[in-house]
Amino acid sequence: MSDELPKGYDPHGVEEKWRTHWRDKKTFTPDPDAPGEPYSIVIPPPNVTGALHIGHALNLTLIDTLCRHYRQKGRNVLWVPGTDHAGIATQNVVERALAKEGKRRQDLGREKFIDRVWQWREEYGSRILNQIDAMGCSVDWERLRFTMDEGLSRAVRKVFVQLYKEGLIYRGKYIINWCSRCHTALADDEVEHEDEQGHLWQIKYHVKDSDESLVVATTRPETIPGDTAVCVHPDDERYQHLIGKTCIVPVCGREVPIIADRYVDREFGTGALKVTPCHDHNDWALGKNHDLEFIQVIDEDGRMKPESGKYDGLSKEECRKAIVADIEAMGDLVGVEKLAHSVGHCYRCHTVVEPHVSDQWFVAMTKLAPRAREAMPKYTRLLPEAWLKTYYHWMDTIRDWCISRQIWWGHRIPAWTCQACGELMVQEEAPKACCKCGSTDLHQEEDVLDTWFSSALWPFSTMGWPDRTKELAKWYPTSVLVTGFDILFFWVARMMMMGQHFMDEVPFRDVYLHALVRDAQGRKMSKSTGNVIDPVKMIEQYGCDSLRFTLTAFAAMGRDIRLSEDRIEGYRHFVNKLWNSARFTLMNLDKEPPAPVALESVQGLASQWILHRLEVLKAEMDKAFDEYRFNDVAQGGYKFLWGEFCDWYLELVKPDMQDPARKPESQYVLYTALKEILLLLHPVMPFVTAEIWQALPGHAGEDIAVMPYPESRPGCLRPDEAAKMEFIQGVIVSVRTIKAELGIAPGRKVALKLHPADAAQQALIEANRTVIMTLARLEDIEAGAGVHAPKASASDVVQGCQIIVPLKGNVDLATEVARLDKEMGKIQKGLEMVEKKLSNENFVARAKPEFVASERARGAELADSLAKLEKLKARFEEALQGGED
């Protein structure tokens, strides 16, 4: 009986209980030898020291929903959890903590600093894991991975060495993006460009041995000491005569050539460009093409180097002021104007990024990209498809990937240089001696690898590669990658490349890119804006199932999600509704499970109807899952449970529960329908469904998470019976509406007279007499063509059946006329639209015949209703004027 379930659903104890159950029982640890078609997903690993944010919550919910669904469908499901060491981000966090003690990492030294990071990870690394657990994620905790653990580090070294030997990793001096705060190189895509208001200075460069000068425009005067050329467009008539001559760089007096290159935009600024090969990406290319001198004047800390002459030691900001002042003093400052231009910032600390020339390691993306490009959509489907174009564009314009980082936290590059002979050795384990000269004086590369390097291996490294494990054999490639579109390039594209190169197979069959979660105004959620919705708080406040349901309901493909707390609160009501429908069901069941009946041949119309609707829903939800239409999954369940099961079915079977002849069948259908709706909702709402399930008779001690998806019962699809039910519902709604609009209290029992359209309708009404009486709250029903209908009655027409509610003179009769007019107005309007269509020759000739037929039928029904209402209204008006009853 129901006393097992409390009146309102309280998620707290329930969630805790099931989390513990699943973890202790290792419910989600699959056996690779077990039968079942494999289904696998690797988690997008959150930063190890991070905290759960709403984006994770969305991502985890969607993945878990998929895993639980396909587990129900009999697949052998593996979801690999894990975390990322997040090189720069984590190092920054620890450095900040250190700064509070007044220390820098250099004060500790490399080893001690790394110890300190591990210590930090011990302390905070479990936070995010607990939060993943709190989301109800059905991950396999036995296969938890971390990008820096021994197995994955071995995979990283093996990949690095192999790529190096294949010539796909190389080392060289190039211009890269440098963050002087993080003190490291950054990859191109780790630089965030933002528009900023700056200045464009116009500065006069004098031509050597001439009175002439030319004016260059620059936004960065501090780089002037590094200028090694001035460049103009070869066809620019203003400057043609100067090409090949020499000019003097202001402030430092260096003599540099005036060169010509089509790269220069004649329209911009003065059409003359100063070239600083060491401090600008484009100038670097010009320097290489024109064989210019390379002079570095800014160092790795953003300070001026001795090469800058008198500005040595100044910060670049100070230097800018000094140089502008000096040039102005010389009278060579022609002008300054404001200029909006975009400036690169470090994606981790937001410091302005400086182009910087240094020795770095690179992956030859241009060689790896073509195969990964071709793989989509041939071997891997990308959803939403719109991203495919972006993916191609990126692959087509890809540049080599700078993978070395001048930080300490990460996978140290497995390369050693012999201090004696200079030999470079790249190998998985540290060499004991130089392979060339035998010296033991070896020095390992100081740099570590970009975090995304290890992330790129995640789909196979987490399954034990390079060993040939059962996991790889069973679950690689993974079924789908679910992640945000913001890391399509950082991560997805690189996994595609590495997967193909090392496993000779794409890492996933599908890639589903979900939206970003924004606030109600559409802004990105960020701590600084103060608009974050904290999923942990939401779970505490509304329960995990409410949060999950909200996120799922919002996850329409290809659109951003604007989340507000109201929505979560709203869907909490839904969780509660489910809970209470279960309470009702339990109240009407016995301790033992109800005796099975053949569902294909149940007698009750309501039961035929709900079983029919359930079949339709099962098929729809199944399809929605296969197509990643998460919002349809959620809404399908919502509408069915609330709008059909609760609003109608539970009410419809209430009379049956008092009728010994009908009770057993209705009990069994009620029991079955609830169980199936629980199974259908379980992937989205794991906790509440699990709790209800084990409270059902016959299911004590069971775990819904391991129960199969409800089987389809084609025999229960009965559209004709469903239509009959809809007629009964129409009659009930009609009476309720009359009562509500005429101000008759809902509880006041009235008599109902019906003039059915035909004998079948008449029989249907008789068969469902009790239900109509109960739900419409009637004292009596009289149905039949000859039933006397008092003139003073409210009336309506449902599918040709006249609904007559005698008013007995105790309500405001005039209201009924207004109500009828309004009703007839609506029908009239509909009728006009139909007639307009049908009188259109083109419509009749060209529209699909079945549609024309259905329009004809509809027109006939509307006309019939209208005629009947007009007659009833005329009679009613007679009554108003005192005519007899």
Added chain:
RNA sequence: GGACGGUUAGCUCAGUUGGUAGAGCGCUGCCCUUACAAGGCAGAUGUCACAAGUUCAAGUCUUGUACCGUCCACCA
């Protein structure tokens, strides 16, 4: 400069092959009907951004315009 997305009820958003627009919250009225007041019943509100086109028929397809947003590239 290139690409993409959005514009639907007061607010936040759904709307799967074109066929008379839906949900949540909010709002109005009536109800504590023994699962649920976190509820029930009934109701109001939309020239589906604008313009043109295709079609018998357009929120849905095509083109253009406006506004908002995102990504990429460039930016001396």
